[in-house]
Amino acid sequence: MSLLECRGLTKKWGALVAVSKVDIAVSAGEVVALIGPNGAGKSTVFDLIAGTTQKTSGTVAFRNEHVEGLSAAALTRRGMGRTYQITSLFPSLTVLENVRLAVQSCEPRRAYPLFSRLLLERTTEEALKWLHRVRLREHANTLAGLLSHGDQRLTEIAVALAMNPKLLLLDEPTQGMSVEETRGTVELLKSLLKDTDMAVLLVEHDLEVVFGLAHRIVVLDRGRKIADGLPAAVRADPGVQQAYLGAGHVAH
Amino acid sequence: MKYAFPLFSVLALAPLVLPGFHVTLLTEILIFALFAMSLDVQVGYARMFSFGHAAPYGVGAYVAAFALSSGNLPLPGAVLVAVIAVFILAIPIGWLCTRASGVAFAMLTLAFAQLAHAVIFKWNGLTGGSDGISGLLRNHGPWGFAGLESRQGYYWFTLAIVVGSAFLASKFVRSPMGTAIVAVRENEKRAVAIGYEPRRLRLAAFVISNTWAGLAGALHAGFLLFVSPELLHWTLSGYVIVAVVLGGAGTLIGPMIGATLMVVGGHQLSAVADSWPLFMGLLFIVVVVAAPNGLWGIKSSIANAIAVRKAGRLEVDHVAS
Amino acid sequence: MGSSQVWLNLTLNTLALASLLAMLTIGLTLIFGIMRIMNFAHGALYMLGAYSGIAAAQLLGNFWIGLLAAPLAAAAFGSIFEYTLLRRLYRRDGGSFLLVTFGLSLVLTEAIRLIFGPNTRDVDLPSVLSGVVWFGDEPYPAYRIFLIALGIVVLASLAFVFLRTRLGLLIRAIAQNAEMTHALGIDVQLIRSLTFAVGCAFAGLGGYLAVPLITGYIGMGGAAIIDAFVIVMIGGMGSFFGSAAGSLLVALTQTFGNYYLPDFALVATYLLMICVLLCRPGGLFGEQE
Numbered sequence: 112m113s114l115l116e117c118r119g120l121t122k123k124w125g126a127l128v129a130v131s132k133v134d135i136a137v138s139a140g141e142v143v144a145l146i147g148p149n150g151a152g153k154s155t156v157f158d159l160i161a162g163t164t165q166k167t168s169g170t171v172a173f174r175n176e177h178v179e180g181l182s183a184a185a186l187t188r189r190g191m192g193r194t195y196q197i198t199s200l201f202p203s204l205t206v207l208e209n210v211r212l213a214v215q216s217c218e219p220r221r222a223y224p225l226f227s228r229l230l231l232e233r234t235t236e237e238a239l240k241w242l243h244r245v246r247l248r249e250h251a252n253t254l255a256g257l258l259s260h261g262d263q264r265l266t267e268i269a270v271a272l273a274m275n276p277k278l279l280l281l282d283e284p285t286q287g288m289s290v291e292e293t294r295g296t297v298e299l300l301k302s303l304l305k306d307t308d309m310a311v312l313l314v315e316h317d318l319e320v321v322f323g324l325a326h327r328i329v330v331l332d333r334g335r336k337i338a339d340g341l342p343a344a345v346r347a348d349p350g351v352q353q354a355y356l357g358a359g360h361v362a363h
Numbered sequence: 364m365k366y367a368f369p370l371f372s373v374l375a376l377a378p379l380v381l382p383g384f385h386v387t388l389l390t391e392i393l394i395f396a397l398f399a400m401s402l403d404v405q406v407g408y409a410r411m412f413s414f415g416h417a418a419p420y421g422v423g424a425y426v427a428a429f430a431l432s433s434g435n436l437p438l439p440g441a442v443l444v445a446v447i448a449v450f451i452l453a454i455p456i457g458w459l460c461t462r463a464s465g466v467a468f469a470m471l472t473l474a475f476a477q478l479a480h481a482v483i484f485k486w487n488g489l490t491g492g493s494d495g496i497s498g499l500l501r502n503h504g505p506w507g508f509a510g511l512e513s514r515q516g517y518y519w520f521t522l523a524i525v526v527g528s529a530f531l532a533s534k535f536v537r538s539p540m541g542t543a544i545v546a547v548r549e550n551e552k553r554a555v556a557i558g559y560e561p562r563r564l565r566l567a568a569f570v571i572s573n574t575w576a577g578l579a580g581a582l583h584a585g586f587l588l589f590v591s592p593e594l595l596h597w598t599l600s601g602y603v604i605v606a607v608v609l610g611g612a613g614t615l616i617g618p619m620i621g622a623t624l625m626v627v628g629g630h631q632l633s634a635v636a637d638s639w640p641l642f643m644g645l646l647f648i649v650v651v652v653a654a655p656n657g658l659w660g661i662k663s664s665i666a667n668a669i670a671v672r673k674a675g676r677l678e679v680d681h682v683a684s
Numbered sequence: 685m686g687s688s689q690v691w692l693n694l695t696l697n698t699l700a701l702a703s704l705l706a707m708l709t710i711g712l713t714l715i716f717g718i719m720r721i722m723n724f725a726h727g728a729l730y731m732l733g734a735y736s737g738i739a740a741a742q743l744l745g746n747f748w749i750g751l752l753a754a755p756l757a758a759a760a761f762g763s764i765f766e767y768t769l770l771r772r773l774y775r776r777d778g779g780s781f782l783l784v785t786f787g788l789s790l791v792l793t794e795a796i797r798l799i800f801g802p803n804t805r806d807v808d809l810p811s812v813l814s815g816v817v818w819f820g821d822e823p824y825p826a827y828r829i830f831l832i833a834l835g836i837v838v839l840a841s842l843a844f845v846f847l848r849t850r851l852g853l854l855i856r857a858i859a860q861n862a863e864m865t866h867a868l869g870i871d872v873q874l875i876r877s878l879t880f881a882v883g884c885a886f887a888g889l890g891g892y893l894a895v896p897l898i899t900g901y902i903g904m905g906g907a908a909i910i911d912a913f914v915i916v917m918i919g920g921m922g923s924f925f926g927s928a929a930g931s932l933l934v935a936l937t938q939t940f941g942n943y944y945l946p947d948f949a950l951v952a953t954y955l956l957m958i959c960v961l962l963c964r965p966g967g968l969f970g971e972q973e
Contacts (some may be wrong), residue, residue, distance in 0.1 A: 162663060182555075183552075183556040184555050184556060184557075184558050187556060187557060187558055193556075195553075198552070199550060199552070199553045200550070201545065201546045201549040201550050201553070202549060202550075203545070203549060204542060204545055204546065208542050211542065212542055212543060212546050212554075212557065213557050215542075215543070216558035216559060217558075218585065227538075227539070230539055231538065234539065270557070274557065356365045367941045369699060370763045410779070412779045412782060412783075451772055459962060461959070461967060462962065463961065464964055465777075465779075466779075466782065467723045467921070467961070467965065467966075469722075469779075470722075471917075471958070471961055473910070473913060474914065474917070474954050474958050474961070475954075475958065477838045477910060477914075477954050478955065478958070481954060482951060484950075485947045485948075485951065522848055539714055596810040597910060599907065601786055601790075604783070604786070605786075605787070605790075639788050640791075640794040641790075641791055641794040641795060641798065643790065644787050644789075644790030644791035644794060645787075647783075647786075647787040647789055647790070648769065648787035648791065651780060651787060652769060652784060655776075657971060
């Protein structure tokens with residue numbers, strides 16, 4: 112059984128079928144990208160899995176447990192971490208404190224040891240480790256709201272990673288980044304994912320990022336799954352090229 | 364705070380050179396500063412606008428007064444009893460008030476404070492009604508804290524408690540719980556998503572803030588040796604909010620400065636102009652509209668601007684060389 | 685005095701007090717509904733209305749002039765305040781409004797004290813209002829009957845404007861969704877300012893009408909604003925009918941409470957509010973969150 116198993120996911124907004132009978136499975140250690148032209152329904156699928164939108168029918172199983180209808184907090188506790196398309200940090204706390212809050216929330220007694228020096232030191236150390244890994248160590252004491260957009264996205268990733276998720280949902284991680292920042296982020300994500308069994312489900316419309324990172328690609332078009340396979344196979348698929356024709360160009 | 368130690372030394376040595384009435388004024392400032400700092404935990408860090416902060420202050424003062432008069436406890440014991448009583452009361456009341464947020468929270472705290480005021484005002488037999496309780500003594504107790512009886516002794520006692528509280532509070536707001544409280548203020552949805560429970564954190568902020576106010580109230584009772592229902596009146600709740608916002612909410616030190624300004628202004632200006640509240644109200648409006656971070660915020664932004672200019676100049680020098 | 689006469693007396697007193705309270709709170713709730721502002725200065729405007737009404741009435745020797753001057757003065761002052769200060773704050777949260785209007789109430793109260801002095805002030809009633817009305821063989825002050833009648837007229841005409849006119853429709857629309865109303869090409873700002881002015885006018889009127897009962901004193905604004913807050917929270921913030929019902933409920937508690945359990949009347953009012961808020965956090969007629 113896979114880590115994440117979605118069967119027959121369907122979402123209707125009134126008469127409009129946004130997502131129709133989509134099956135997606137993600138195994139441990141796997142990086143799966145969800146792509147498709149604009150309006151294909153990839154964000155909706157993402158929201159259905161993350162629990163921010165209620166599905167019309169279908170099932171979502173995470174670690175062999177049905178998780179439909181669980182709150183974001185409950186999903187987080189079960190090991191599903193996510194980043195947000197629109198940066199969602201605590202702007203007047205420092206970068207370090209942002210990450211520390213995430214580390215701290217995995218502690219059995221999250222916030223309550225009032226003056227526990229031990230907890231503070233341990234979580235700070237752990238948070239610094241994550242900041243080091245996303246190369247934001249030197250910004251540890253900067254207020255998150257004052258960071259550049261790219262660095263805020265990285266902080267967002269560090270916050271998600273700091274909770275040691277089994278599955279990380281990345282919602283357009285390079286959105287709004289410059290070409291250079293995007294490349295840096297792809298390299299960074301690659302190195303972060305190298306030796307871990309964390310799985311990643313990625314929604315992204317920059318195909319360079321997708322082909323750089325994904326082990327497997329799921330293609331949606333008008334709410335239906337039209338392809339699911341290795342990057343090379345998906346790239347060669349005539350149906351996929353058809354779907355993208357005119358809407359853009361498949362990566363070279 | 365690099366100025367903390369020098370400031371503390373000056374304050375500690377002040378009674379040796381100052382005339383008595385100045386020592387009294389300083390004691391009053393310290394107590395009001397502690398009161399304002401306690402509210403800042405709610406208003407500044409959790410953004411919970413309590414309009415009933417006079418309630419824990421007044422209840423703390425009354426409990427201390429009972430402990431001194433009927434209980435015959437030594438002064439530090441009376442203060443301790445008051446703090447514990449306010450802490451215990453704050454838990455259920457906070458649990459009820461934190462069901463609401465925003466303006467509704469402000470109104471609920473106001474209602475509870477008015478309720479406490481009405482009870483104390485009407486319960487003649489216990490509280491002395493509108494006359495209050497006077498003629499309290501700073502009891503020595505078995506260990507004989509005779510030193511507290513003098514004006515200077517009480518000042519040092521207050522100073523030690525206020526400085527200790529300020530130190531603890533500055534630790535608290537940077538502690539795991541303090542950061543989590545700020546996180547809820549900043550982005551509640553996200554804080555929930557990563558596993559925090561806003562209501563519990565708000566309740567914690569409420570109880571801690573109220574308990575500290577109770578401590579300030581107990582110190583007030585020991586200072587004036589007189590308590591009256593005025594201590595729970597909503598105007599006092601209003602004044603302490605003014606002190607917090609005027610000084611700069613969310614900084615701890617700002618509200619203490621705001622409180623100092625208000626006590627000094629109240630004493631010095633009303634003697635001259637007879638219109639201190641008018642002046643204070645105008646200043647307050649200007650600060651809320653034009654400088655939401657308060658006087659301490661203005662100071663910080665000036666300091667920042669200077670730092671940025673210095674940094675800019677260094678960069679220019681660097682390029683030039 | 686027989687018990688039925690006591691009841692008649694208490695009921696009429698309740699209605700008279702409810703009229704006064706309604707005039708005070710309807711402005712507050714209208715303003716909250718349309719602007720999402722809890723106006724702490726409402727009590728100070730009530731006091732401003734009382735003092736300027738008294739001044740006008742004494743100047744011209746006519747009680748009825750005050751009835752005109754009080755709402756005008758409060759509305760004028762409120763509008764200046766809204767125009768110069770509140771508009772700068774629309775992008776901030778509710779807390780800032782509470783703070784800045786609290787500051788204004790301090791300033792206004794103090795200014796009135798400096799201008800009019802600390803003594804209480806009264807106004808002479810015209811002969812038609814200073815007499816008594818006979819219910820059977822039971823005398824009752826005519827002024828209170830006048831208050832009840834005026835309260836009913838004011839509430840009825842406000843309800844009419846609110847439910848049956850285009851202006852009322854716009855006010856309700858803005859309370860529901862200001863952005864949408866703005867998108868329909870309505871001058872939301874103008875209607876907000878107008879509502880604010882009208883709300884202040886009612887506060888001023890209420891203040892002046894209260895003078896023959898409680899006399900004008902420094903601090904009447906503070907007492908009034910607390911009552912008004914309690915009523916608005918009980919009725920539901922922004923709910924017109926909630927305020928009317930809340931006024932009646934609080935008047936009932938205070939009047940009957942003062943007669944039967946004088947020591948508990950005050951406590952009962954606050955307990956009432958706390959109970960309502962704990963059972964229905966949005967108030968009796970408000971939107972529940």
